[in-house]
Amino acid sequence: MSDLQFGLMLMLFGMGLVFLILALLWGVIAIFQQIDRRILAKEEEKAQMAAAAAAEPGADIPPDLMAAILVALDRYRQEAKSRGPGRRHPPREIEPGQARWVAVGRAYQLRSNIVPRRRSQR
Amino acid sequence: MSDLQFGLMLMLFGMGLVFLILALLWGVIAIFQQIDRRILAKEEEKAQMAAAAAAEPGADIPPDLMAAILVALDRYRQEAKSRGPGRRHPPREIEPGQARWVAVGRAYQLRSNIVPRRRSQR
Amino acid sequence: MSDLQFGLMLMLFGMGLVFLILALLWGVIAIFQQIDRRILAKEEEKAQMAAAAAAEPGADIPPDLMAAILVALDRYRQEAKSRGPGRRHPPREIEPGQARWVAVGRAYQLRSNIVPRRRSQR
Amino acid sequence: MNLLSTLFAGLAAFTWGNALMIVVGGVLIYLAIVKEYEPVLLLPIGAGAILANLPLSPVIGEDGILSILYKAGVANELFPLLIFVGIGAMTDFGPLLERPHMLLLGAAGQFGIFGTLFLALLLGFDINEAASIGIIGAIDGPTSIYVSNLLAPHLLGPIAVVAYSYMSLVPIIQPPIMRALITKKERRIHMPYSENPVSRRTRILFPILVTIAVGLLVPMAIPLIGMLMLGNLMKESGVVQRLVGASENEIANVVTLFLGLAIGATMQAQVFLKFDTLLILILGIFAFGLDTAAGLLFAKFLRWVTRGPLNPLIGAAGISAFPMAARVVQKVAQEEDFENFLLMHAMGANTAGQIASVIAGGVVLALFAAK
Amino acid sequence: MNLLSTLFAGLAAFTWGNALMIVVGGVLIYLAIVKEYEPVLLLPIGAGAILANLPLSPVIGEDGILSILYKAGVANELFPLLIFVGIGAMTDFGPLLERPHMLLLGAAGQFGIFGTLFLALLLGFDINEAASIGIIGAIDGPTSIYVSNLLAPHLLGPIAVVAYSYMSLVPIIQPPIMRALITKKERRIHMPYSENPVSRRTRILFPILVTIAVGLLVPMAIPLIGMLMLGNLMKESGVVQRLVGASENEIANVVTLFLGLAIGATMQAQVFLKFDTLLILILGIFAFGLDTAAGLLFAKFLRWVTRGPLNPLIGAAGISAFPMAARVVQKVAQEEDFENFLLMHAMGANTAGQIASVIAGGVVLALFAAK
Amino acid sequence: MNLLSTLFAGLAAFTWGNALMIVVGGVLIYLAIVKEYEPVLLLPIGAGAILANLPLSPVIGEDGILSILYKAGVANELFPLLIFVGIGAMTDFGPLLERPHMLLLGAAGQFGIFGTLFLALLLGFDINEAASIGIIGAIDGPTSIYVSNLLAPHLLGPIAVVAYSYMSLVPIIQPPIMRALITKKERRIHMPYSENPVSRRTRILFPILVTIAVGLLVPMAIPLIGMLMLGNLMKESGVVQRLVGASENEIANVVTLFLGLAIGATMQAQVFLKFDTLLILILGIFAFGLDTAAGLLFAKFLRWVTRGPLNPLIGAAGISAFPMAARVVQKVAQEEDFENFLLMHAMGANTAGQIASVIAGGVVLALFAAK
Ligand code: NA
Ligand code: NA
């Protein structure tokens, strides 16, 4: 096989293999994501049930306190909504260097999706 | 010599040697302890004599101050006694890891010996 | 060549070469110093011209403030003078070890030249 | 006198080539200090080049310090691999794990490797040299050093210098290509962002499974991907902070210094001052450009296929060059619409490019082994 | 097509043994991360095992990174000795110097070495292998690695893994034996505690004299005891904090990572997957148990001889495994009487065990040399 | 019984020489800990001497840890050169760049090298040995080790020990000579001090140009001066703090420990206990004294030539021994006039001495190569 032939083959096979392997990794991660979501969904369900159970004895809370709590809760929910859906995993430790970029990026990104949406609401 | 024979000999000689060498080290340390104690005793003697010499010119201290000093000293002595005999070497720097255990141990241990003693005094 | 001869030659040539090379380095540094001074002189000229330009609109400063500024400036100049001529390069970061000695030395040295001078002024 | 002539043999042995290489070393140091282009590598490389080009320099002799460092960690590939452990320990694959389809953009961003390889072949380099030059397109220092040292060690000097110098030039090389290939309208596309939950379990399993998967398919990539993922595993495990610290700091710093000096020492006049080196300089730029173009065009294609809100600019982040490329994407996007934030998507594509670069390096070596 | 078959040679060469060993590596990583069993060693060992068992893995080839690390520090014993400098720098022999008779408990805690050695002989291991397996009873990682690498390097992998894994299991292995051998009444014994003054002079002279004394009697123990005591001397001297810091941190961390990876690389399927490995797993537990039992019984005997207030539980701390064993003693004592504090005595026995382990390792090597 | 005799072979092989050398090791450790004489080197040297003189010690065998360290960094000169990178990173050439004529005082302070060399020749040492002994007069540890290891490696032990021990004795050795050679009146001379501006550019170019200039003239000095100036360049560049930190800390500390141990290991009784060692001890003091005297007298001469305000005491700082010698100058000056501050001038002469020592080392090697 001449160098040029081999070079051409390198190009085709090489690029193909790289795509193949990365597609495969995509599949692997996607499976993980599914598992993560199911586990999280279950955990959330449990948490909600626990919250519901815990909420019942709230009947004997004085109405003033109840009002204050409701306002706080509402404010929290709004905030949580504005943070976007799905934010559940705990904030991770910050490393120097690139992690700062990731943090900055996350903050920017969230703003990016909120701002236009709010605009369209007006 | 067969393997089994050599193994048996390894066991007997090995264990014997280990005990022998450690006993020897015990002896060496014990000698050091004796020397340490003698030097410390001498140093303490000197310190006491110096203290006695220093105490004499105390005659011209006003009685109020004297009383305060005596109360403080008494409190200090009680404290020192409760710390147990022989605590003389200066507190050593703390390293991470095991040294923390040593420090905790020292504290626990002292408590351990004080509590029962006090009980028996009652 | 006998060892002794070679030794003698080592001594003469060696010492000579060491002096030669260091004298050469002296020359190189001296050239740098000249360049540094010229550049600094130019920079200073520019700075002064800029300062002069900036000073002109100061006419509309209320007289009280003006007085305060003048006092402060005077104090600064005295201080700057006592620091000796030529101190221009910014204070450099301090490293552990020898740099501390350099810093201490610089401080001492400046004192050393101020004190006698002041004396002779009296 | 014989003594004097031997004494000043250095001056006598000084060549114009040496002088030129000392100037080149000085330029690298200038770029490192004044332009701050990857100073931790370019400064030692420049210093090594100067030390190696002083006439009769003992540093590159049999037992010279730079030869010792070269044998200790470059010839046997130890240093680039150790640096990979540190890189892995510093990399956060979170943004990629949230959006794994970004991996395809990482794949596309490696086209420069193969395109440049082919061009180098056409320019008359032999196949081993061509592949080594192509690997500049991995835009990843340790990978370039690793592969070129195995295939064409005589080109290690220029390739390493080109790889690290151009990496700092990413903010200059990429934007024109981005503006040329992506329309204004496309550049304005907002991408919705919602964090997908990524569990600690996934973060820990990811490096292990990538190692096993890639290792089974491309054994030649095991050292590169294995060390990268080892560092990441240690970081994500959260239980070996001492080892993570040692990898990120002690090992990474010491090895970087030694690696830079040893690579600089390969830049000896008689080896470096060739027409080939000039060609490598040009081919390197070409590799960077081709990577970027391929990433952008593939992102366009992906948008066409998925018809979803995908800003093709993020394709430029697939070349690796972490995190510069992702920042460039964000900057170019903001030029058109200040409120457009693509950074997290770009970060995903960027770490994908890093993995893809390593895999591409392994694939090239594997194809050579299978030749 | 020939190319494809060569390309996927990795998949073709994959064996069930490799797969199993990758699972074993995964289990070690699981133990390290989830159970936090000695993670700084088990995580790199696990990673090394995975990397070495991927088919056709270049990491264990002639110039593979794990082979380089193995040659650089395992084959020549450098790494375990350097780790000993760090251990010495972290050890406080104060509690032992206050109560030097504890040294005898340290001696008793080494019986597991010799008992296990004999049992391994009976099970058919040859004498070198038996001694290497016995040395698991030193319950001290670097000593086990040092001795087994000299006597039976082919068993290094399983022995190191067993030594480090079981060391984390000390809180599980010891308590049942302690409860079985020591009566409730004995466990309630309080030990009076008064700090004996230990001068700085003694603390500094101790490591020097131990080195000389042990060195004169057992030359084979000089490297082990010498490095341990060098670290301690530097620490107690108080004048070389820079070197102490380097030993405890830089050297210890980097060497631990490299040592773990290199040991993991010895766990290749064809070497590791043998019936012998299973036997070593069982003999390891036996060694730990025998050590503990011997320590406890000897403490009982000492109590009977001295008729003083000696709680036999502290015998269990003589096995070394610092500081886990001492903590276990304290915990078991408190189960019976919450106000019983034995920790300082146990610490003395524990550091005695550490010295005794090293000496025992040297004695075994010396007896082999004298064979 | 044969076993016992083999077992206690250590005791049998113990010689009076070994015992004496262990005592010498102990004395070095005593000087390090109690007198705090260069403890970071003398403590490891002392420890190495003890470990190497224990009979049948495996640490100095074929694969002994001290032999490994010796081969890894002493035999090939790696360790002293790496230490030089750290020294360069810690040195501030500012005071010298402000007063470059101080370089001449640094040159004068090297006369001890050549004077001692000649005296050693007269005492019967061969020329290589004499030069190695003379290089003690560089009063710079790494230079002494570097040169003597190349010219007469069998004298490395005593030379290194003498170099480092006497360096701590500078505050004792110098003052009498200073008082004897410099009159009271001269000692009272104040030196005006005005900081000359030194730009960052000059600070950065200085190490580069010194390397090139010295390298062209004395190729043999390239490793020494190159590494010293590399460290300084990294420091002054301000852009590679990570590498500077690694050079000053990680590399310097680890290498110092290893170097000390390896040098200590060369002090084996049969090599060290010779009449020559005693002569080296005496010649070492002579070298220090001659350096000091030459520096002082040359400063006197300079004062006579320039007729400027130059206090001849600062000549004593030209010997190198940074920063002890500069402090001694300040101290002796203040004895006469408390308000006389010469420290900055002395610092200039002191760093000049450091550069001059390295150049002198290179010159000696160059003259030998030209022999
Ligand atoms: Na890439
Ligand atoms: Na043990």
Ligand code: NA
């Ligand atoms: Na000198």
